[in-house]
Amino acid sequence: YVSAATLAGLLAFAVAVATLPLGPAAKLGALALLVAATWRFKENLGRMLDGTEPRLGEAVPLAGRRSDEVVAAFMIHPMTLENFWSARRFAWLRPLVEKGLISEAGVRQMAESLRPMKVGELQGIRTTDGKSIRCYLLSSPLLPDVFRDNPELATRRAIEGARLAQELGAEVFGLGAFWSVVGNKGVDVQAAVPDITITNGGAYTSGTIKAAIPGILEHFAAEGRDLKQATAGIVGANGVVAFGIARTIAPQVGKVIMIGRDLERLERSAATLRRASKDTEIVTTTSYDTLKEADLIFTATSDPNPVIFPQHVKSGAWIFDEGRPADVDESVAAIPGVRVIPGGVVRPPGGMTSNIDLQFGDGQVPACLAETLIIAATGEHWRKSLGPQTLTENINFFVEQAAKLGFEVVD
Known part of the structure; x- marks a missing residue:
């Protein structure tokens, strides 16, 4: 607020100089001073515009100031x-x-x-x-x-x-x-x-997936679908999170399709899964077309754009989407019987409020933020x-x- 007052004063000064019979050097100098001060205080002004700057007279708690x-x-x-x-x-x-x-x-x-x-x-x-x-x-x-x-x-x-x-x-x-x-x-x-x-x-983030997967599989089986005959597609399987999912579900399904960009690394990971789940067929590929076989799809990539589209998904498939932003294109929801389940969303305790929409739903945050808390x-x-x-x-x-x-x- 002191910054805003300073800029208001400099604006008034620049206007006054502009109206006085002074040379162009003085007028340019006043304008330059106003521009320089605006740049210097841009963050203070930005917080005021965003509503994140404490109001006059408001207490500003600092870390350690309160024991709780x-x-x-x-x-x-x-x-x-x-x-x-x-x-x-x-x-x-x-x-x-x-x-x-x-x-x-x-x-x-x-x-x-x-x-x-x-x-x-x-x-x-x-x-x-x-x-x-x-x-x-x-x-x-x-x-x-x-x-x-x-x-x-x-x-x-x-x-x-x-x-x-x-x-x-x-x-x-x-x-x-x-x-x-x-x-x-x-x-x-x-x-x-x-x-x-x-x-x-x-x-x-991995923990929320670990907690959610048993419930997803239980609901899937409760609809009369045989897990031991089901095929699960794991998208982004070169990553830590997606491989963790593969390791969790491999013993419970008939077939796992691991999809990633590095086939050599995928094969090394698949070898680990094959030793632990000898009765499950494990295949590796870089092609998303193979997802068409999957009854269950678990996806966790770091791609900035959707990677799963209608041509990759069959009717009735369940998709657990851990990607941020989402790995599944919105058009996939139009396929009959498809269920898209967002992953890694957490509701903190208490009545959380925020002045900015985090895009995870009211009172909810991503698991990575929850880990920070x-x-x-x-x-x-x-x-x-x-x-x-x-x-x-x-x-x-x-x-x-x-x-x-x-x-x-x-x-």
């Missing part, structure tokens, strides 16, 4: 330009793009130049043991394709986000959506900012998820602690 409160931060990004416009600080750009005054390419270029900023806050989360959790939502508005095409920039922005989280008083910093794969899945970010705990959320609540920072490996003991830890603290998996 912990503070975390979580990094998000827009999935589409529609998400980009949803932030009030950027909403003014939309009509300019629609009128052709600014190109979409120009907006994307601007987004890539912006450092991480605070865009929202989760409040009202209170665990069953009485601990309050405050979570700041940070964002550098990179769109999904940037993570694929410019990973160095994405890693740099993640490191800057971790430093901002530390400045805000957060004890734990979570990497959400495509942030979770940058910098060697968070390893490089942690190395660059060692004084705050970094997590990519992989352990509890659980680490902050328990203080067990060594349980963080970094790199490609996820320890079974940590997966079990988050499942157990989530139940104790009041977190619920949405199924």
